[in-house]
Amino acid sequence: MSLDAKPLPIPAAEIAVLAERYPTPFHLYDEAGIRENARRLNAAFGWNPTFQNFFAVKACPNPFIMKILMEEGFGADCSSLPELLLAEATGIKGDAVMFTSNDTPADEFVKARQLGAVINLDDISHIDFLREVAGLPDRVCLRYNPGPLKGGNAIIGKPEEAKYGFTRQQLFEGFRMLRDCGVKRFGLHTMVASNELDPQYFIDTAELLFGLAGELSRELGIVFDLINLGGGIGIPYRPGQQAVDLERVGRGVREAYERLLIGAGHPPVKVCLECGRMVTGPYGCLVTRVRHLKRTYKNYAGLDACMANLMRPALYGAYHHITVIGKETLPHDQIYDVTGSLCENNDKFAVDRHLPALERGDVLVIHDAGAHGHAMGFQYNGKLRSAEYLRRRDKSVTMIRRAETVQDYLATLDLARLKTF
Numbered sequence: 001m002s003l004d005a006k007p008l009p010i011p012a013a014e015i016a017v018l019a020e021r022y023p024t025p026f027h028l029y030d031e032a033g034i035r036e037n038a039r040r041l042n043a044a045f046g047w048n049p050t051f052q053n054f055f056a057v058k059a060c061p062n063p064f065i066m067k068i069l070m071e072e073g074f075g076a077d078c079s080s081l082p083e084l085l086l087a088e089a090t091g092i093k094g095d096a097v098m099f100t101s102n103d104t105p106a107d108e109f110v111k112a113r114q115l116g117a118v119i120n121l122d123d124i125s126h127i128d129f130l131r132e133v134a135g136l137p138d139r140v141c142l143r144y145n146p147g148p149l150k151g152g153n154a155i156i157g158k159p160e161e162a163k164y165g166f167t168r169q170q171l172f173e174g175f176r177m178l179r180d181c182g183v184k185r186f187g188l189h190t191m192v193a194s195n196e197l198d199p200q201y202f203i204d205t206a207e208l209l210f211g212l213a214g215e216l217s218r219e220l221g222i223v224f225d226l227i228n229l230g231g232g233i234g235i236p237y238r239p240g241q242q243a244v245d246l247e248r249v250g251r252g253v254r255e256a257y258e259r260l261l262i263g264a265g266h267p268p269v270k271v272c273l274e275c276g277r278m279v280t281g282p283y284g285c286l287v288t289r290v291r292h293l294k295r296t297y298k299n300y301a302g303l304d305a306c307m308a309n310l311m312r313p314a315l316y317g318a319y320h321h322i323t324v325i326g327k328e329t330l331p332h333d334q335i336y337d338v339t340g341s342l343c344e345n346n347d348k349f350a351v352d353r354h355l356p357a358l359e360r361g362d363v364l365v366i367h368d369a370g371a372h373g374h375a376m377g378f379q380y381n382g383k384l385r386s387a388e389y390l391r392r393r394d395k396s397v398t399m400i401r402r403a404e405t406v407q408d409y410l411a412t413l414d415l416a417r418l419k420t421f
């Protein structure tokens with residue numbers, strides 16, 4: 001094992017300067033990379049003049065990032081009241097907001113209605129619930145769970161064991177109910193994969209949805225104006241993995257669209273995605289320093305970051321590549337468990353990772369932390385979430401979220417009451 005095998009999203013020399021300027025750990029995002037990538041996705045679906053990716057807010061719920069994506073024509077895919085409020089604060093509203101929730105509380109439907117969001121229902125019982133709490137909008141989208149018709153993958157599991165969506169039979173019933181209640185515009189959605197790298201998977205999903213939309217349309221005498229193929233496009237976390245060929249996905253989806261919808265006499269439809277991971281994931285990283293080195297039964301490198309800053313390795317055993325700034329070309333002939341300070345033994349960014357010999361103070365970059373990274377942060381064990389910085393197109397760097405402080409941690413406690421308690 002020699003040399004670092006994965007390029008950084010931002011030049012190492014710049015990261016070294018930033019690590020001197022700002023306290024580590026912090027998340028760092030690259031605006032130029034995010035914009036170029038968004039444009040590539042839009043271009044791959046340029047054949048559909050109304051195409052839109054609703055950025056899955058949960059992947060990176062930062063309104064500064066969301067604003068950049070809005071400027072690139074993206075909408076927002078929200079699934080909670082705070083996410084709806086973030087979209088509103090960013091200026092994303094109306095049908096640029098897709099509200100895909102499950103087990104939904106009434107106030108979230110009310111807010112989604114108020115914003116004019118496209119409401120995507122997760123269950124047939126939610127048709128009556130939505131009508132009661134917020135009234136039915138003139139367009140409603142339903143989420144399909146294809147069950148055994150579609151193989152799942154490791155993160156999201158098998159569709160028939162997933163809690164989401166309507167069965168096929170419920171879709172026919174649900175759209176009939178909506179039609180009979182006077183709903184005029186219809187959307188169809190599914191989300192069956194997560195971090196999937198096979199482009200054919202998304203083309204197969206499109207075929208499934210377009211074919212089903214055609215059937216529903218013929219049987220119920222309704223037409224669809226929106227079909228959302230969901231998110232789940234993966235990213236190459238490991239060196240040597242291939243990014244999804246977006247152009248190939250776009251071409252394959254187009255072929256299915258023309259054959260199964262337009263060819264079957266259905267009017268044009270707005271084709272949508274709701275990707276999060278592939279939009280910001282590769283263009284964000286976690287910058288951290290080695291705090292302690294420890295030798296017992298194994299070699300440990302303890303960082304100033306922990307799983308509160310990036311939970312994916314602890315949660316899914318996910319691989320995140322690690323680059324040691326300034327040591328990229330040294331032999332990677334040492335083996336470390338790279339840990340955080342949380343009192344859980346799974347608080348490890350890497351297990352048995354080949355790295356160059358480390359010293360205290362070394363700056364490490366944990367790659368591909370731009371999605372489902374900072375967003376998954378938590379305060380267990382009194383660990384606090386780090387700051388987020390954005391490298392602008394002119395290479396200047398600006399803070400887009402400050403680090404949490406002990407005051408934030410204590411903010412929900414009324415300590416004064418302890419005296420009389």
Ligand SMILES: *Cc1c(COP(=O)(O)O)cnc(C)c1O
Nearest residue numbers: 056100231232233274275276277
């Ligand atoms: C999480 C989620 C997404 C985004 O998934 P990515 O893997 O980030 O693309 C999209 N839609 C729904 C409904 C989700 O729950």
